[in-house]
Amino acid sequence: MAEGLTLDDLRIARGEDELLRLDAHVAPGEVLTVMGPSGSGKSTLLAAVIGTLAPAFSLEGRVWLDGRDITALPPEARRVGILFQDELLFPHLSVGGNLAFGLARSVRGRAARRARVAEALQEVGLAGFEARDPATLSGGQKARVALMRMLLSEPQALLLDEPFSRLDADRRDRVREMVFARARERALPVLMVTHDAEDARAAGGRVVTLD
Known part of the structure; x- marks a missing residue:
């Protein structure tokens, strides 16, 4: 398995209802942005990657990090960092x-x-x-x-859960630039969820939109 973060045919469901399905690879230093409205499963996707998925949800597929299968590991063993809104x-x-x-x-x-x-x-x-x-x-x-x-x-990967949304416009630009720069310097694959198109544009890289 290649270096970076790989979401290998992930499928997250709640009961019989499929919430999302995603198959993607994020290379070191790259950003994959996942966009969608509230309730589309963005934060649930991050919970699956970091290992805090609630029991009400089921997960199929595998999560790989630098060639290591971390799907069943506890959060503290995954080497995945996360930044939240707060x-x-x-x-x-x-x-x-x-x-x-x-x-x-x-x-x-x-x-x-x-x-x-x-x-x-x-x-x-x-x-x-x-x-x-x-x-x-x-x-x-x-x-x-x-x-x-x-x-x-x-960490060996970075997750961003709308971390810039509570900052004013000027601070948002500066903090966003700093976060992406530090991730590139450390060759960290970044998975960001946001509803802000400006975040996606600043990140560069691919954008996946959830219904």
Whole structure:
């Protein structure tokens, strides 16, 4: 199986009703955009890929990531990162604490972990924000922290569940550009679901529309 994310004849149904069927390959650094109205199955597709599909749904087909069949693996073993509409930062942790929570287990030792967090903040223009309360951040700053927390876990694929929809137009453009740039730099296959045609245009790549 090729490198990247492969949805091998996926079929998701609820009872006797087929919700969606998709057969696609997303190469490293590419974006596949799935569009459709609310209720068309976009978020359910992401749940199937990340391993959180509700029991009410059935899944046929396979999900492959870099040649590894992850269909039956628990979410924590899949190496798939996801960004949601809400940043979901932990309110009881500082910005640095949020990022440290996402660090891969391979980063060991307090000094190494602090250095990696500082490097991540520097990368997104938030150097020195380690002690900040997430509640004091702007929407764009929260989005940047959420992105870096996810990337620090060293995922092999990235899922986007309308992550730009709550940002104003200016912040949306900047955050969107940053997310796609970081994904390309890390050669991550990206599966994005959205109802916004501007997101699809910015992503480039193929677009699949669900009825």
